[in-house]
Amino acid sequence: MTSFRPGPDDALLVVDVQNDFVSGSLAVPGGAEAIAPLNAAMAAFAAAGRPIVLSRDWHPADHRSFVQQGGPWPPHCVEG
Template sequence: MSASHTALQPDSATFAPQPGDALIVVDVQRDFLPGGALGVPGGDRVVPRLNRYIARFDECGLPVIFTRDWHPPDHCSFRQAGGPWPPHCIAGSAGAAFAPGLAVPAAAHIVSKAATPEADAYSGFQGTGLEALLHGLGCRRLFVGGLATDYCVRATVLDALAAGFSTVLLADAVRAVDVHPGDGKRAEQEMAAAGARPLSFERRRGARP
């Protein structure tokens, strides 16, 4: 078994939220669910799993941050502007809303990204002030889940690590686009190689995944 494969095994011992921790829920929006404008296969399955993490952090009084794409109608990532994607998550639209059933605590912080026509952003840290927010909240360790593994989750995790935060990937609460088969697994390997620790709530509970 290779070292990189070993690093990807979910760690059942790290889920003990404590002061200095924060949860980041990445882009769990209607347009990224199956049937949405840019649906992620199985994307709806992250909602109940994320809700368990959200409830735990909320009970502990720890920060919960939701990132979201918040694009103008003429965003540079859209195909009509020469980008790779169909129009999605247009600010204020139904598709940009958080997924049905996703628990958003009253005290949650919402971070909008890629909100101008000329700038794209996969990472929740890119042009949003998220790093300053986390430092202001006294955060040192981040737990990250959401959509999609091979794009916005990957970019957010890598930027978190580059900014010096200890980072945990919620391996049971992410799903990949997999434009090229295996993109999601390769993204997980890249995040692990960069220092992210994977975690599975189900394994911690001893339940079937």
Template structure:
């Protein structure tokens, strides 16, 4: 069910998490329902843009032999390798030249799930006067979860757009909601 459109202003940042080809249907690590999120996220991007909010798109941007890959002992198949079609943002996602693109998990020997993890994003948002982050994307129970919790740890008012996010394991959503509530993040269905 779509949520009511948010009002955005210059103190807001919309964080679109990992809407990449490898995480959408047909990708190496596909999340069911990923493609279907794009129109709603585009509507949110348009609202954020109209309100003067900052739009941030995070992405996994792994080197070819990343530590998270199964052949290196990690939990995931090869995915989102730098400069490959799988690492590209979904082709229908409405990202323009003003969209801040944040690459994470770029080191060979360290994984990163949150858009804030070793990216400098928190400091950048503070410099821009951002006080509220609005988060959506993939996957709700992995990188979206980590991003929401880190946003709260960094002191931002945080709102998750659950209807514009999808989980790898749908049965994990209740645990995510509990973690968000405990951290003080709001969830909009």
């Protein structure tokens, strides 16, 4: 694993790293392999006192993007 040293103007944005995208209904092939490097990057940013911002996908159970409502996606990242 490559080490990374955050600079004084760096921030880390971690987008939608959630179970449904790793091992759930919308799993990304190889997604689990990203967890350890992400954890290492987050540790490096935390140690450097640099900002870490995390987003998460989130839907109500009856979201219109789900196949049951005519959308293209299986239910994923459902509230609660």
